[in-house]
Amino acid sequence: MTALELACPNTVSCSDILAASTRNLLVMLGGPNFPVFLGRRDGTVSTSSSVNNHLPKPTMPMSHIIDIFTQRGFTVEEFVALTGAHTVGLTHCSEIFNNENKNIIHNNDYGYNPRFAEALQKACGNYKNDPTLSVFNDIMTPGKFDNMYFQNLPKGLGVLKSDHGLYSDNRTKPFVERFGKDENEFFRVFAKSMQKLSFLGVKTGRRGEIRRRCDQIN
Known part of the structure; x- marks a missing residue:
């Protein structure tokens, strides 16, 4: 993520990286390939209690x-x-x-x-x-x-x-x-x-942000 952010600052979200990486790993393990649409933005709230x-x-x-x-x-x-x-x-x-x-x-x-x-x-x-x-x-x-x-x-x-x-x-x-x-x-x-x-709960446009670090909000 750090290298990508340095090469393309404020361009690729952590959400997009996660979605594309998940698909790529599945394919590497023999699973099906499928299109991953990009353009997601990251959330500005992140709490473990909201996941439960x-x-x-x-x-x-x-x-x-x-x-x-x-x-x-x-x-x-x-x-x-x-x-x-x-x-x-x-x-x-x-x-x-x-x-x-x-x-x-x-x-x-x-x-x-x-x-x-x-x-x-x-x-x-x-x-x-x-x-x-x-x-x-x-x-x-x-x-x-x-x-x-x-x-x-x-x-x-x-x-x-x-x-x-x-x-x-x-x-x-x-x-x-x-x-x-x-x-x-x-x-x-x-x-x-x-x-x-x-596509579930995806943020696009002006909603959310593109995090500089995936483990914290900007």
Whole structure:
């Protein structure tokens, strides 16, 4: 960002950099390419408290998570496709074995594959002393953007409670099955949904600012 700001001062926003970088990383990992429209400006207010009610949490009931997306104009199909981003990346063990979730895994109340649940418990055994402990969201092809995440869910290989909720809920299960069978279809809906997500709450024109540093307001 610093080098870009020096070369093109007050021209490229952090929001545009983030949107383009996200798309480029997905493509590098084997995911679909899609147009990223530029011209965003950065917000002038940034507080962690304002995020809490807008992002889904893995312990939320599926109805609550669906509502978060549908209230912002996304269909259930688009929501499920976006969740397919869990095919790459890591989840901190503290998110898996929090107080609301640990008994679900221990008692196998939510469809975890028993051997997988045991492996999670071993991998995360020291998470209270080491908060950096994490596990791959997709244990089969963790470094590749593909539809393996959706293939994992019917086998009980989801990491989070919300992952298993996708396959157990009748509103989302048909899309899990469709995307698991057809990677091209997953890529098509995911690309369309990512582009739609990139327009959500966008500031342009005189609204907002172009930050000189992405970690602080001008």
